[in-house]
Amino acid sequence: MTAQAKSPKRQTGTTYHDELAAIREELDKCMKCGNCMAVCPVYGAEKVEPAVTRSKIAVAEAVLAGELELDDPQVYEMMFNCLVCKSCMTNCPTKVNFDRIMLALRAALVRKNGLPWLKKMIFSTLKHPTLFDTGMRLGAALQGLAFKSEADGRAISPRAPFARVGGAIGFDGERQMPALNATPLRDRVDEVVRVEGAVMKVAFFTGDSLNYFYPETGRDLIEVLTANKIEVHIPKAQSCCGVPVLVHGDVDTARALARKNIDTIEATGCAYLITGCGSCGGAWQHDYPELLAADPVYGPKAANWARRTCDVSTFLTRIIALRPPTGRIERTVTYHDSCHLKKSMKVAAEPREILQSIPGLTFREMAAPDACCGSGGSYVLTHFETASTIGRKKAEDIERTQADTVSTGCPACMMQLLDNVHRVGGRQQVTHFISLLAESYRREKKDPDSGR
Amino acid sequence: MLEATVIEQLENLAGKENVLTGKVDLVAYSYDATADMPRQTPDVVVLPTSAEMVQEIVHLARRNKIAIYPRGAGTNLSGGAIPLKKGIVLSFQKMNRIVDIDPANLTAVVQPGVVIAALNAAVAPYGLIYPPDPGTVATATMGGSAAENSGGLRGLKYGVTKNYIMGMEVVLASGEKVRFGGKTVKNVTAYDFSNLFVGSEGTLGIITELTAKLIPAPKYRRTMMGVFKTLADAGNAVAGIIAAQVIPATLEIMDRMTIRTVEDFAHIGLPVDAEALLLIEVDGMAEEVVRAEAEAVMQVVRDMGGDLKTAETDQERDQLWTARRNALPALASLNNTVVLEDATVPRSRITDMLIACENIAQKYNLVLGTFGHAGDGNLHPTILCDKRDQDEISRVHKAVDEIFETALRFGGTLSGEHGIGMAKMKYLGDELGRPGLDLMRTIKQALDPDSILNPGKMVPLREN
Numbered sequence: 001m002t003a004q005a006k007s008p009k010r011q012t013g014t015t016y017h018d019e020l021a022a023i024r025e026e027l028d029k030c031m032k033c034g035n036c037m038a039v040c041p042v043y044g045a046e047k048v049e050p051a052v053t054r055s056k057i058a059v060a061e062a063v064l065a066g067e068l069e070l071d072d073p074q075v076y077e078m079m080f081n082c083l084v085c086k087s088c089m090t091n092c093p094t095k096v097n098f099d100r101i102m103l104a105l106r107a108a109l110v111r112k113n114g115l116p117w118l119k120k121m122i123f124s125t126l127k128h129p130t131l132f133d134t135g136m137r138l139g140a141a142l143q144g145l146a147f148k149s150e151a152d153g154r155a156i157s158p159r160a161p162f163a164r165v166g167g168a169i170g171f172d173g174e175r176q177m178p179a180l181n182a183t184p185l186r187d188r189v190d191e192v193v194r195v196e197g198a199v200m201k202v203a204f205f206t207g208d209s210l211n212y213f214y215p216e217t218g219r220d221l222i223e224v225l226t227a228n229k230i231e232v233h234i235p236k237a238q239s240c241c242g243v244p245v246l247v248h249g250d251v252d253t254a255r256a257l258a259r260k261n262i263d264t265i266e267a268t269g270c271a272y273l274i275t276g277c278g279s280c281g282g283a284w285q286h287d288y289p290e291l292l293a294a295d296p297v298y299g300p301k302a303a304n305w306a307r308r309t310c311d312v313s314t315f316l317t318r319i320i321a322l323r324p325p326t327g328r329i330e331r332t333v334t335y336h337d338s339c340h341l342k343k344s345m346k347v348a349a350e351p352r353e354i355l356q357s358i359p360g361l362t363f364r365e366m367a368a369p370d371a372c373c374g375s376g377g378s379y380v381l382t383h384f385e386t387a388s389t390i391g392r393k394k395a396e397d398i399e400r401t402q403a404d405t406v407s408t409g410c411p412a413c414m415m416q417l418l419d420n421v422h423r424v425g426g427r428q429q430v431t432h433f434i435s436l437l438a439e440s441y442r443r444e445k446k447d448p449d450s451g452r
Numbered sequence: 453m454l455e456a457t458v459i460e461q462l463e464n465l466a467g468k469e470n471v472l473t474g475k476v477d478l479v480a481y482s483y484d485a486t487a488d489m490p491r492q493t494p495d496v497v498v499l500p501t502s503a504e505m506v507q508e509i510v511h512l513a514r515r516n517k518i519a520i521y522p523r524g525a526g527t528n529l530s531g532g533a534i535p536l537k538k539g540i541v542l543s544f545q546k547m548n549r550i551v552d553i554d555p556a557n558l559t560a561v562v563q564p565g566v567v568i569a570a571l572n573a574a575v576a577p578y579g580l581i582y583p584p585d586p587g588t589v590a591t592a593t594m595g596g597s598a599a600e601n602s603g604g605l606r607g608l609k610y611g612v613t614k615n616y617i618m619g620m621e622v623v624l625a626s627g628e629k630v631r632f633g634g635k636t637v638k639n640v641t642a643y644d645f646s647n648l649f650v651g652s653e654g655t656l657g658i659i660t661e662l663t664a665k666l667i668p669a670p671k672y673r674r675t676m677m678g679v680f681k682t683l684a685d686a687g688n689a690v691a692g693i694i695a696a697q698v699i700p701a702t703l704e705i706m707d708r709m710t711i712r713t714v715e716d717f718a719h720i721g722l723p724v725d726a727e728a729l730l731l732i733e734v735d736g737m738a739e740e741v742v743r744a745e746a747e748a749v750m751q752v753v754r755d756m757g758g759d760l761k762t763a764e765t766d767q768e769r770d771q772l773w774t775a776r777r778n779a780l781p782a783l784a785s786l787n788n789t790v791v792l793e794d795a796t797v798p799r800s801r802i803t804d805m806l807i808a809c810e811n812i813a814q815k816y817n818l819v820l821g822t823f824g825h826a827g828d829g830n831l832h833p834t835i836l837c838d839k840r841d842q843d844e845i846s847r848v849h850k851a852v853d854e855i856f857e858t859a860l861r862f863g864g865t866l867s868g869e870h871g872i873g874m875a876k877m878k879y880l881g882d883e884l885g886r887p888g889l890d891l892m893r894t895i896k897q898a899l900d901p902d903s904i905l906n907p908g909k910m911v912p913l914r915e916n
Contacts, residue, residue: 028788028839033485034527038569038590047545048472048480048499049526055480058491062479074476093781 013294016100017251020108023101024064029094030057036088036098041372042081045389050078053088053098060101070105071113079105081383083376084247085339090370100290106249115250176422178213178415185215186236193222193232201231202315203270205261207280208240209411217411217431220438221276221312227441228316228323233268241283242291244377251291258288262301272319273309276434278341278410279377284309285345311341311409312434313350322353327443328360329436334403334428335363336394336417337370338410351409351433358440366397375416391420399426407433454495454539458516462498462540465508470546472497481541484526484533485588486875487789488839488848494521494535499546503621503629503660506542510658510904511627513540519907522654524564524596527588529792530873532600532653536908542658544595550574551661557635558666559618564595564659571664580666583610586869587780595659601651603869608827609701609735610667612869614650619663622649625656625900634663648895653871654906656899673701673735674746675769678758679726683707685756686728687803690826692752693732694799698745702733703827704776707806709813710783710821710834711775717782720774723759728806730758730826731776779823780834786819787836791848795859796830796868808858809833815854816847830868856882872910880912 016022036053037043043052050056059078062068068075079102088098185206202225210218225232242257265273275281288302295302316322333355342348348370356363374380374390398406398421406417406428417430463471472478478493495518500506513520519539526533535541548565555578562571568589571582585604586592592602598620603612619633622645632645649657680686686705693700706714706729715722722729730753734745746762753760763769784790797805806822809831813820824831833855837844856866856879866876866883881889889912896903896911903913 029784031485031487031784031790032483034525034588034591037525037527047548048477049497049543049545050472050474050477050480058483059476059479068475068479072475074474078476094784095781 015290015293016104017107017254017291018111020070020104021064023060023104026097026101027057027061027064029096030054031094032058033093035091035093039087039091039371041083041085041087041374041390042383042386044393045374045386051081053082053096056082057096057098057101060105063105070109076109079109081386083339083372083374083379085372085376086343087339087370087372090343103246103249106247107251108249110249110251115248176419178418180212183215185211185218186234186238188215189219189222189234191234191236193226193234195226195229195231197229198231199229200272200320201233201268201270202272202274203233203235203265203268204274204276205238205241205265205280205284205309206234207275207277207411208244209415210276214411214414214432217276217414217435220432220435221274223438224312224316224434224441225274227438228320230320232274233270235264235268237264239264241277241280243279243283243287246283246287246291247377254287255291255295258283258291258302259298262288262298262305265305266301271308272315273305274312274315275309276312276409276432277412278311278338278345278347279412281309281311281347282340282344311345311347311350313354313409314345314347317350317353322357325358325437325440325444327358327440327445327447329358329440329443330360331405331436332362332364332401332403333405333407333436334366334398334401335369335433336366336373336398336406336408336413338408338413339370339372341409342370347409351407354437355407355433358436361436361440364401364403366401366403368397371397373413373416373420375412377412380416387416388420388423391416392424395420395424395426398428399424403428405429405431405436407431407436409433454516454518458512458518459496461512462496462509465512466498466500466505470499470501472499481523481526481535481543484523484528484531486529486531486534486873487791488845489531489534489874490536492535492538494541495538497541497543499543501546503623506623506658506660507627507629509540509542510623510625513904514625514627514902517902518904520658520904521906522595522599522658524593524599525567525588525591526596527592528596528600528602528873529794529870530600530653530867530875532871532873532906532909533596534874536874539904544593547595547660548593553578554635555580555666559635560664560666562594562662562664564593564598564662566594568592568594568597575666576669578666579669581669582616582664582666584613584616594662594664598650598659598662599652599654600871601869603825603828603830605702605704605825607825607830607869608703609699614647616665617646617650617662618665620646620649620659621661622657623660625902625905629660630657631661651871653873653910655896655910656905658905668737670701670735671737672739672742673733673769674742675731675733675763675772676746676749676753677761677772677775678730678732678753678756679723679761680728680730680756680758681726683728683803683806685758686730686826687806689730689752689756689758690799690802692756693749696748696752698734698748700732700745700749700827701735702731703825704731704823705729705802705806705826705831706731706775706779706823707810707821709810709819710779710823713786713821714775714778714782717785718774718778720771720778722775726759729775731772776823779821780832783821783834783836787838789837789839791835791837791852792870793833793835793852793855794824794830794868794870795833795855795864795866796828797859797862797864799827799829801862801864802826802829802831804862805829805831805859805864808862809855812851812854812858816851818844818847818851820851825868828868829864853879874909877910877912880910 242254246254374387380387544565547563552561586602
């Protein structure tokens with residue numbers, strides 16, 4: 001960590017993260033037309049006005065007017081009953097940046113009352129990567145006590161005594177989730193994966209989910225890049241993107257993580273930053289420049305990296321020309337648009353193009369592919385009932401396609417889909433789209449004539 | 453404030469989970485989609501799940517003289533859903549079941565909380581549609597749109613909500629439940645109660661079930677756009693299309709201010725020197741007929757000196773619609789407050805009304821754009837203003853007064869589709885006269901003698 005990054009107070013100006021009144025302009029844009037009701041997943045599940053975006057804006061207005069207190073438990077509760085999925089923003093005629101309103105409210109709450117002790121405890125570990133890393137490894141080692149392995153070996157579900165106490169937050173006996181890996185991705189691969197005749201070098205920002213929960217997916221992503229003659233840098237010093245703490249109002253930690261990640265990636269000297277997670281990519285494209293807007297040193301750096309960050313699918317199909325895969329994959333695949341990938345990074349066509357380029361693969365759209373799956377990071381833990389109502393609808397839409405595989409571009413969605421597909425009795429395998437491409441490339445080697 | 457015992461009784465009869473009293477919950481029901489209206493929080497929000505529950509709530513409210521504010525999705529544009537005198541907001545968001553789809557009789561029976569688009573999605577597999585299409589189809593409820601008699605873009609050819617409500621179940625202010633109308637096309641039994649309750653804005657009874665009329669979905673359509681150098685040319689084109697005996701499904705107009713603002717907002721290549729734009733869509737069941745109608749329309753547009761664009765594919769159709777779709781968002785982006793009116797004039801006075809709106813904007817130094825449904829004379833003069841600028845707001849109020857005065861002078865009406873609610877109550881006498889107001893009061897007092905149903909809306913009761 002550089003000396004500068006150690007001091008979060010060093011920033012000279014303020015942003016909406018530091019000053020609640022800065023979002024007044026966003027609040028003013030809201031006409032209360034209610035278009036957000038058509039797409040808000042929380043409203044769709046709960047069917048009451050306090051669940052929907054425009055009512056949260058009305059409450060924010062009441063807070064700014066001094067009619068409601070920010071730390072009133074009801075205000076607090078309503079504020080956190082939001083997935084920050086940005087669906088409302090895609091349907092808003094006046095383009096209210098509701099994500100900023102929500103982040104500003106949560107940050108203001110933390111400024112007023114401090115982080116609740118539980119969050120403080122969790123997030124303070126994120127500030128110290130080694131401690132966090134140890135915790136995740138420890139979790140991987142101990143998970144066998146609380147969780148039993150499912151038949152396919154990749155999924156686990158809570159064992160009986162833990163399922164009883166965990167039921168309230170969704171850790172009942174039915175829950176499936178990915179196993180924590182004893183060896184995280186960044187420990188499995190070299191910091192630089194070279195390839196003969198490389199045409200470009202890129203940095204891969206793994207994020208925590210690919211590092212700890214889905215290291216195979218991360219490895220597939222690296223494999224696909226090298227198959228396209230791209231040298232991949234995976235610096236071990238990179239940390240969490242900061243979105244999980246930012247959405248809980250911990251602006252200081254989010255800024256510290258942003259600065260540290262910028263330094264780490266900048267040191268690689270790469271031209272592009274590649275992500276395989278909509279939330280991580282969205283952080284680099286939008287949150288970092290906004291968080292650091294008033295920082296004379298890191299602000300311009302963040303803006304620069306925002307332009308050079310792209311999802312792996314965008315990189316493969318828009319920056320370089322994807323080497324067409326020839327390995328046949330006989331599968332029927334549907335695709336779920338991750339909210340942050342589509343609504344924040346505006347990536348929707350690229351993963352579909354990649355899937356449709358795979359020989360043998362039948363692509364089938366589900367109804368409302370960009371409807372939120374209900375994950376929202378920790379939302380699924382804090383609001384399990386609403387999250388599963390949302391997730392069940394998604395799983396039913398998946399089931400109706402009769403696909404055998406559901407792909408997506410975000411590890412958090414993969415976790416939620418895994419759990420909900422299982423709950424409705426679906427048999428779909430849940431995978432990142434990049435893994436299907438990697439599989440096709442691997443088949444080429446096994447069967448050179450495949451697909452021709 | 454209500455007594456705690458009332459809340460307790462509500463919880464007993466509706467279930468604790470269907471009664472909201474938290475201050476945050478109450479703020480969430482303190483508004484609707486109308487700009488420049490006071491907000492008011494109710495005392496309690498109840499989400500009934502059956503007509504019987506509604507009856508019990510009405511009995512309780514009547515005994516205790518508590519106001520009831522029925523509410524669908526709260527998307528109306530005349531302040532109709534704001535709980536002005538506190539009391540109970542009765543939100544129908546949970547009564548959202550489609551009870552019956554009957555393709556043989558071309559009807560659907562729905563609970564009031566069914567969203568219009570959800571009904572259309574459910575009847576689409578039968579090749580049917582429910583035509584009324586207010587701008588809020590994706591969110592507005594059947595109950596709310598029936599109570600407001602909402603219109604939409606297809607009014608000229610397909611009519612408005614009142615033309616599609618065949619029967620109802622209504623809970624009266626007495627707590628009694630009545631049913632009338634039904635699946636028969638013909639029904640002249642007793643008064644035409646459906647047409648009394650449609651558009652009654654929740655002031656006469658509470659709709660708990662609706663029988664809606666469906667029609668076969670048109671199989672063919674053609675979309676065209678005409679851009680005109682003068683307002684008169686556009687007005688003559690509208691008249692010419694009707695004179696050519698074509699009734700388009702959609703016949704929309706945008707004025708110069710709206711065209712420029714949309715172009716600045718969406719960059720879709722609209723000519724910013726144009727004075728008016730018409731978006732025209734013809735549809736029908738026979739390809740020949742639709743083609744002949746489209747050709748007739750194109751001839752009229754050319755004859756009036758219009759620059760014609762036509763859509764051959766769905767994608768091109770979508771492009772033509774982009775201008776209209778962006779009209780309100782583009783205008784709204786100009787300032788923090790959007791005063792959206794719906795003064796309506798006979799079709800033949802459209803041009804006069806558009807010119808009058810421009811003059812009124814100039815007179816009061818306001819930013820105003822007009823777009824709307826030229827085919828049915830229903831215009832949306834839209835004023836963009838700053839709610840924190842008291843001087844500007846008072847000029848807005850004067851301009852709105854003058855817009856309505858002008859519409860009435862042209863033989864038009866105060867509201868084509870948004871309703872009276874709180875926003876236009878003060879103008880009601882100008883259109884109806886004293887005997888008309890008395891008739892309103894007579895009906896209101898007969899059906900709701902204690903004035904517990906949506907009090908403070910639509911009917912200007914004499915304060916006592």
